[in-house]
Amino acid sequence: MYIEFDLPEIPEHANGFSQYWLKTLFIESPSNRYQINALTSTYVRLVEAALVEYQSGAVTLREFYGTHSSINLGALYKSMSHFETCISNVYRATKCFQRLRRDPEQCSLSRVLKVKNVNFASGRVADRFRIIRNEIHHIEGKIMNKLITDGQPFVLKPDGPEIQHPTESNQTIKTIDRLVIGSLEIKFSEITTSLRELAVVAEKIAEF
Secondary structure, eight states: OEEOOOOOOOGTTOOOOHHHHHHHHHHHHSSSHHHHHHHHHHHHHHHHHHHHHHHHHHHHHHHHHHHHSSOOHHHHHHHHHHHHHHHHHHHHHHHHHHHHHHOOTOOOHHHHTTTTSTTTSSSSHHHHHHHHHHHHHHHHHHHHOOOTTOOOOSSSSEEOOOOSSSSSSSOEEEEEOOEETTEEEEEEHHHHHHHHHHHHHHHHHHHH
16 A cells, blocks of 8 residues: 655744744733733634644654654654644634634724634634544543443544555555544645634734
């Protein structure tokens, strides 16, 4: 079996959002309200963390398939943990963003964010991350309470379609392009699309 990857990179945001942190330390915070500043800092921190976790997951996943002298299961399980944390951070950051946009006092920042059309905060996209995040977090309780049946998936794992090799009759090509847990799945391309949108909003907050 040949392995290929559809695992997009996000190099444009590799350095995080130092502009935001420098402004809050040395110039001024986005708001004179502590609650808004707590939301913006939590949002930016979670987006930075999600980007780092995605990149780490991608690196260790490639390391697993690129190790030929042994079966590098450690790298595979590290990648699973990185991706699980990435999904959780995207979910939490999205909740912060949604709360900022519906600020009852309509702060200046919330008005700016309302005119920004973002798919990651829409019901359809946000629900996908929420459902997978909840499955990841609830699976531990099922394990502890002996509710896992034989063969039931208990971890978010990289996967993808496998097709017959076009020229080698006894070979297949498997493309790793998604994360799967049970009947739930999300493609890496969907994750990176949301991560890019989250990062753009973080930059907007830093500029505000």
